[in-house]
Amino acid sequence: MAVKVYGSAYASPKRVIVCLIEKGIEFETVPIDLVKGEHRHPDFLKLQPFGSVPVIQDGDYTLYESRAIIRYYSEKYKSQGTDLLGKTIEERGLVEQWLEVESQNFHPPIYNLTLHVMFASVLGFPADEQLIRESEEKLGKVLDVYEERLSKSKYLAGDFFSLADLSHLPFTQYLVGPIGKEYMIRSRKHVSAWWDDISSRPSWKTVLQL
Numbered sequence: 702m703a704v705k706v707y708g709s710a711y712a713s714p715k716r717v718i719v720c721l722i723e724k725g726i727e728f729e730t731v732p733i734d735l736v737k738g739e740h741r742h743p744d745f746l747k748l749q750p751f752g753s754v755p756v757i758q759d760g761d762y763t764l765y766e767s768r769a770i771i772r773y774y775s776e777k778y779k780s781q782g783t784d785l786l787g788k789t790i791e792e793r794g795l796v797e798q799w800l801e802v803e804s805q806n807f808h809p810p811i812y813n814l815t816l817h818v819m820f821a822s823v824l825g826f827p828a829d830e831q832l833i834r835e836s837e838e839k840l841g842k843v844l845d846v847y848e849e850r851l852s853k854s855k856y857l858a859g860d861f862f863s864l865a866d867l868s869h870l871p872f873t874q875y876l877v878g879p880i881g882k883e884y885m886i887r888s889r890k891h892v893s894a895w896w897d898d899i900s901s902r903p904s905w906k907t908v909l910q911l
């Protein structure tokens with residue numbers, strides 16, 4: 702039975718979809734329109750009580766939080782498709798470390814940029830220019846750490862592509878595209894090479910065509 706992924710048009714669900722493709726897991730998408738407020742409908746809140754996407758349904762198993770979902774499938778199907786967790790417990794530790802960095806350091810400023818540059822007008826609130834400037838500055842500092850790390854290893858957790866890299870795909874795609882701040886990637890040689898590598902994976906190209 703195919704895994705149902707709710708909200709596939711948005712960035713966080715794309716984190717899940719690219720993982721499912723890397724793992725060779727069959728899925729179908731269920732549209733949720735955030736602009737129309739479908740994520741606040743009582744039926745949706747039964748699946749995700751905090752009202753955000755993604756949620757997956759796998760038979761009678763329901764799971765939300767994109768990073769929990771990608772960890773779940775990478776572990777459940779460890780030997781199927783791309784191994785996204787590392788071969789040793791030490792590699793796994795580094796995958797987890799960089800997944801946390803993505804979630805705790807990289808994500809907050811890039812989420813603010815996404816909301817205020819891409820979605821303010823569509824959601825009907827004024828973009829906060831000061832927050833945009835501060836978020837850009839914070840993200841730049843995070844990317845400086847990435848530049849240093851990626852000067853020593855090809856990918857974040859080591860010399861293998863993992864969930865830590867994959868988790869960056871959807872929002873970095875916004876950064877280089879609609880947010881209009883590609884210079885933040887291109888001005889850092891190793892980050893730039895890493896982005897070219899991970900964003901040219903067939904799985905991500907498939908997501909972009911969905």
Ligand SMILES: N[C@@H](CCC(=O)N[C@@H](CS)C(=O)NCC(=O)O)C(=O)O
Pocket residue numbers: 711712713714735740752753754755765766767768
């Ligand atoms: N921590 C959640 C965050 C998901 C998230 O921020 N989803 C956005 C779309 S990319 C959303 O549903 N926004 C609507 C809202 O939160 O009201 C996850 O990773 O699954």
